[in-house]
Amino acid sequence: MLKTKNSLLRPGVSAALLIMIAGCQTPTGIDQSSEQLDLPEQYYFYQNTAVKQAEQESLLTLNYWLxxxxxxxxxxxxxxxxxxxxxxxxxxxxLAKAEQQLIISGASDWPELSLNVAQSRSKNIINDNSSINNNAEISLDLSYELDVWGRLSDQQKQSQLNFKIAQANYSQALADLSAEIVAGWYRLAEAQQLLELYAERAQNLKNNLEQIKSSYRLGLNQALDVYLTQNDVSSELARLAEQNQQVTEASRALQLLLGDYPSAALSSDVQLPSVQISAYAGVPSELISRRHDLNARWYGLLAADAGLAVAHKNRFPRIALTASTGDSSDQLDNLLDGGSLAWSIIGNISQPIFNAGRLEALEEQALLDVKITEQQYLDDVFQAFSDIENGVHRHQTLLSRFDHFQYARENAVAAEKLAFDQYLKGIVDYTTVLESQRRAFDAQTQLIQLKAQLLQNQVALALSLGGYDPEQINNERPSPGSNAVVTNSNAD
Structure with a gap:
């Protein structure tokens, strides 16, 4: 009869084990479409405009641009x-903290061994009789959890991915900092060039004021012209003071990036360069592997998926082995005196049975974390593509605007000089002079600002294309036959 029962139990036990093993297969919450994105062969800007990418091996990265x-x-x-x-x-x-977490999670591959020593003294009273008892114990305990379902391995995988996230974040921080230094340097140069322009304009207005006052004393013009010119001088001096504050703030911001005290002592003695980009912008399919921040997002998605596997396997039995050996005596110095040691070996299986759905809810929560992280990753990826499309388009727009304003400035400066000469001769009134001065000033200001915008946009575009390595800066100096055109010029 016993034989029959065992024969009936064996298939049931085997089936239960097979179901449990099948249930412990590592789940994934990542959609396969997130791994294989449907991307165009080249950026749409180049498909829909007459502008073509330069076909050369030099990829437009921040290294190349620098x-x-x-x-x-x-x-x-x-x-x-x-x-x-x-x-x-x-x-x-x-990054160092994440590296230490690798050591912590990797420790689960090894047994944990601990030494315990205890000394106790107690007094017992029985029927008004008291006795003093001394007890000394020493034990060596070993414990080890068997990774039957791969839960500990998934925890280690999660730590490894978190370390990769920290590495990618550090690399991206390097790229961001380098780009901020370049942008801050030319932001300071822009502010100083505008300051010089405002100072020159203020001086020109002062000279005009003296000429107009002299003409007024001779009765050649009206008092209104003197008041209007004086108003222009005062307004320009106020603008000069405000721009000086802009220079100071730009200097302090750059010093903070450098780790220096923000004394505003830093100055930029360079003119804004004109840089014509002609390097290869790459193709969309290559972008994800080059962008450190996108790599960090991807590793974060994989880490969340590993967390889902851990949450799933927390619902299954844990098998642990413990072993202990030791000795006890009434005196501490009698321990390990050569007598036989006590020992024990215990195997332990712990299976959650009832927890009011807590473990199931934790697994569902981990799955939702994967879905949230996946959407954040996809949003960042397509935002990166949008940044590049906007960047290359904005570059062409800024170039076109710069060409138009350069021509407008030449005309406006010539018109300003002619208007003032004609005013002194009594041909035009002072309103014409004011309008010509305003147009000349606006055109000169716009040129400086547009050149700065071109530089800032090129830095942002190079950063968006990824692939930055600060150690390669000195190894990527342009060759004599380089296609990129770099000129140092004045505000033009």
Missing amino acids: AELDNQTLDEMINKAIANNRQLQIRRFE
Whole structure:
């Protein structure tokens, strides 16, 4: 009869084990379409306009762009910022912290061994009789959890992915900091060039005021012209003071990036360069692997998926082995006196039975975390494509505007000089002079600002295309036959 029962139980036990093993297969919450995105062969801007990409091996990265600028001062500032910037130091500490977590999670591959020593003294009273008992114990305990379902391996995988996230975030922080240094340097140069323009205009207005006052004393013009010119001088001096504040703030912002005290002592003695991009922008399918921030997002998605596997396997039995050996005595110095040691070996299986749906809810929550992280990853990817499409389009728009304003400035400056000459001769009134001065000033200001916008857009575009490595800056200096055109000029 017993034989019959065993024969009936064996298939049931085997089936239960097969179901449990099948249930422990690692689940995934990542949609396959997220791994294989449907992307165009080239950026749409180049498909829908007459502008064509330069077909050359040099990819437009921040390294390439910095090499084309060939500015030793910028290179030195970037190296200084990498060494001293406090936000970057935080990233380094986060990376080191993630590396320590690798050690913590990897410890589950090994048994845990601990030594315990205890000494106790107690007094017992029985029927008004008291006795003093001494007890000393020493034990060596070993415990080890068997990774039957792969739960511990998934935890290790999650830690490894978190370390990769920290690495990618650090690399992206390096790229962001380098781009901020370049942008801050030319932002300071723009502010100083505008300051010089405002100072020159203020001086010109003062000279005009003296001529108009002299003519007024001779009775050649009206008092209104003197008041209007004086108003222009005062307004320009106020603008000059405001622009001086802009220079100070730009200097302090750059010093903060360098890790220096914000004394506003830093100044940029360079003119804004004109850089014509002709490097290869790559294809959309290559972008994800080059962008450190997108890599970090992808690793984050994989880490969340590993967390889902852990949450799933937390619902299954845990098997642990414990072993202990030791000795006890009434005196501490009698321990391990050569007598036989006590020992024990215990196997333990722990299976959650009832927890009011907590573990199931935790698994569902982990699945939702994967879905949320997946959508954040996809949103960042397509935002990156949008940034590049906008960047290359904006570059062409800014170039076109710059050409028009350059021509407008030439005409406006000539008109300003002619209008003032004609005013002194009594041909036109002072309103014409004011209008011509306003147009000349606006055109000159716009040219400086447009050149700065071109530089800022090129930095942002190069950063968006990824692939930055600060150690390669000095290795990517342009060759004599380089297609990129870099010119250092005045505000033009």
